[in-house]
Every structure is written in structure tokens, then in C-alpha cells.
Amino acid sequence: MVKVPEYKFLELLGETNETCPIQILDGKYKDIVYRYGKISLKEVENENLQVNMDIDMVVCPEGFDQQEPEFTQLIGEIFVDIIEKNMASTKDPVDLEDDVHQD
Numbered sequence: 001m002v003k004v005p006e007y008k009f010l011e012l013l014g015e016t017n018e019t020c021p022i023q024i025l026d027g028k029y030k031d032i033v034y035r036y037g038k039i040s041l042k043e044v045e046n047e048n049l050q051v052n053m054d055i056d057m058v059v060c061p062e063g064f065d066q067q068e069p070e071f072t073q074l075i076g077e078i079f080v081d082i083i084e085k086n087m088a089s090t091k092d093p094v095d096l097e098d099d100v101h102q103d
Contacts (some may be wrong), residue, residue, distance in 0.1 A: 005027040006024075009021070018035060019037070032061075038054045039079075055075060
């Protein structure tokens with residue numbers, strides 16, 4: 001498991017339907033800014049869950065490879081951290097089944 005770095009949500013400018021940009025505040029990927037696009041979940045063998053996500057790089061070093069395995073693992077861990085923090089702040093159980101869309 002990768003240690004989740006400090007991160008913050010950046011303000012959206014203007015009217016948009018895009019997700020909020022996230023800035024990584026420490027570690028190897030410090031100051032990289034990205035946003036999550038389409039996220040899909042697929043159950044694979046042994047009841048494991050495969051997560052695929054589109055990422056829009058907002059600010060990154062020239063030539064940065066967003067497919068770098070360590071980076072994709074890190075942004076996956078940040079995604080899980082965001083979900084866990086939001087679920088922990090909810091008093092009532094949340095059933096996400098009605099919100100899941102399969103393409």
C-alpha cells in the first residue's frame with residue numbers, strides 16, 4: 001500500500017461540470033494537479049474489484065507519464081481516501097448501488 005500524501009482540492013473557476021482539481025502537496029509528485037474523469041468499476045474473478053479511471057492532468061512536469069505505475073497507484077489511494085473520509089462523515093449508511101452505472 002502506498003502512503004497517501006497530503007493533498008487539497010482547488011477551487012473551480014467559472015461554470016463547469018468537471019470534477020474539482022486536486023493538488024498533491026508532498027512527496028515525489030508534489031505540486032502535480034489533476035482531476036478525476038470517468039470512473040468505472042468492474043467485478044473480476046475472485047470477487048475482486050477493478051477500478052478504471054480517466055485522469056486529466058492540469059499541472060505536471062513536461063514529459064510526465066501519468067501511466068507510471070507508482071503514480072496510478074498513488075492517485076488510486078487518494079481516491080479511496082476521499083471516499084473513506086466522505087463515508088465516515090455520513091451519519092446514515094449510503095447505498096451506492098442505485099448510483100452505479102455500467103457501460
